[in-house]
Amino acid sequence: MNEFEYRLQRFAEGGESGGGESEGGEASGSILGGASSDPQLPEPAGETNSSGEEGTEGSAPQKGEAGEGAPETYDFKAIVPEGMEYDEKSAGEYSALARECGLTQEQASKIASYGMNLMKGNAEAAMQAMQQQRAQWAENAKTELGADFAPTVAKCGVAMEALDRKIPGLRQAFDETGAGNRIEVIKAMAMLGELIGEDRGHSAGGGAGGEAPIYGNTNFNLY
Structure with a gap:
């Protein structure tokens, strides 16, 4: 995984909601409680000239060069999937990398949206698997x-x-x-x-005065 994919994953994970709760926000019950993938993102292919080398005309800006379409600031708040929170710090790190790669707002948003939806899907799948495991227990x-x-x-x-x-x-x-x-x-x-x-x-009708402790006759040193 290269640095760009790593930063994208951090951005996606940063907004992931946590919890041990189901999608409806309610924790799954239990018997005692009630007792009385990592796909790689494709890299854009550059055009080649007659010598077989990548040309600069019409190709994406090289790393380290800010592209003409790269904005000074990016806004990803509108693409955050429902149920996830916006992480300013991770978004800032991803924005810096997107600017370095010369991505436009639209290009950066598409990649960020893909990453966040991928992470959300993985989290939901993990939660579903956990609920199924509890039911099986x-x-x-x-x-x-x-x-x-x-x-x-x-x-x-x-x-x-x-x-x-x-x-x-x-x-x-x-x-x-x-x-x-x-x-x-x-x-x-x-x-x-x-x-x-x-x-x-054993303690019923026992000694006079006061309430007998509920563990009065249990020697916990034996356990």
């Missing part, structure tokens, strides 16, 4: 647990309710990352929920 968990799915999720709910009070945002973290659909995480949270349930049972 959920199906795998339901299949593996079978008839134990509902009671296992109920145990997870006990752990989630206890931990969510101590760690605000835990449910959201499981939803955003998709980890709440992994069978390994579900089993671990179910085990913790079962321990918490046993502690509550």
Whole structure:
């Protein structure tokens, strides 16, 4: 990848919106959260003279020469795809390179538009693949647990309710990352929920005064 393509890619990536959210702006849920290409751009071919060398008449300006059609400043705000943000710094770097190559506003805009739409398409494809992976994790968990799915999720709910009070945002973290659909995480949270349930049972009607801690009978040094 040459310097021009590298700068173009940086310009496109700079405006890419981030997030772990779906296109509608809502994070995909999870079982635990709810528990109670690099194509090369063609280089313009110059005309050749009788000796086989590239001529200057009618050809694109050579690198290092500002072309007659190159403006002092470029404006790319109108071509930013929906859902992407305009990056002033990256646009400035790309503008300097476009001016050096003698590109007109129209030529520079066409290349920039191609690059940004390419990056947006790649980002959307990656997001779709991630959502499909999360859905597959959920199906795998339901299949593996079978008839134990509902009671296992109920145990997870006990752990989630206890931990969510101590760690605000835990449910959201499981939803955003998709980890709440992994069978390994579900089993671990179910085990913790079962321990918490046993502690509550042991402490019921226990000592006088004050509320018994929810982990009072759990020795975490054993885990």
